Amino acid sequence: MSAMTRPRPRVAAAAAATAAAAALALTGCSSTGSSGSGADQVGFVTVKGTNVSKAEPGHRQDAPDISGETLEGGQVKLSDYRGKVVVLNVWGSWCGPCRGEADDLERVWTKYKDQGVQFLGINTRDSEKTNAVRFEQEKGVTYPSIFDPAGTQLLKFPKGSLNPQSIPTTLIVDRDGKLAARAVGGTVDDALESILQPVVAEPKQ
Template identity: 35%
Template sequence: MRRALPALLVALFLTGCSSGPDAVDVNDGGEFRFVEATPTGEVIPPDERATAPEFSGTLLGGGEFSSTELSGDVAVLNFWGSWCPPCRVETPEFQEVYADVRDDGVQFLGLNVKETSEQFALAFVDRFGIEFPSLYDPRGEVALAFRDYPATAIPSTIVLDREGRVAAVYTGEVSQEDLRGVLDLVLGEV
């Protein structure tokens, strides 16, 4: 029985990570949750888009960042944590997409949330060879600025158009194919 209990707990946790409405709280405040992925995200028609909130913070490894640095480009904001199993799947795929589109007017920015140590986040970035920058947001302050979209579900991804408006929202793991399709769509807008 003692040997079976840890395996049972792991199985229950993993089942909860993909259970949609029955998402499992992953922190003491219960504000950040794993959620089931939206099948293809929610693409917002251009005439219905709201301007994204401005934000700033400290990058992993040091240095300051302001959302004004995204101006004029399409931007992919990915809210992640090293503690998040779906993030371990999608982050390397995001790196592949980033490598293909970074010279096409697309910026990627990771937003590392609810991390107990910056070293865990840096190890995650190093392990997966991530080249795009990430803000270190252990208290989730930037994520809460986007709470209407909802960035408090981890992982979440928000695509901004060239005008800094929210063009697409994903909760849960994003497929590389869907992300590429949305980027093609938003890049093609005049």
């Protein structure tokens, strides 16, 4: 009997390790550094038990005017969309959770783009643009993405708003160009709408 029970702790440990790895894979491609929790420098308050943080009107910090060349070869900057609610998604073609959330992001973009909403991707750590372009083609992504392989644009964000090591991350920028919400890790359409819709519903200033 004792010989049969000896392997069980090892099996349990292996199962626990597998579960932990799976949880990490679901929340993001990297866990280096801190993505911030609770109240921080940009007014974000984490919604308990979720990967979502929100900042109420009057407690929001300006989003940086990121800019650059898109994967299609055009030029874009965040301020081009002032007056719209902007969904910024940081992603990489090498990132499994990014691939998992791409369909949901496209669905929400299609649903809201006629309601004063603009989606803008920030593609990072893809050394070859062709990999990122292929990702968009395979996933049917139709909104633009800035090609930012070195993470230069990510470093423009104020401390506490965006951890460049936590990919994917999705940020909501309100009509006044201020950071209103953040979701760290892969995002499904229902979760994204839960932070997007309230910002869309805010009265125009």
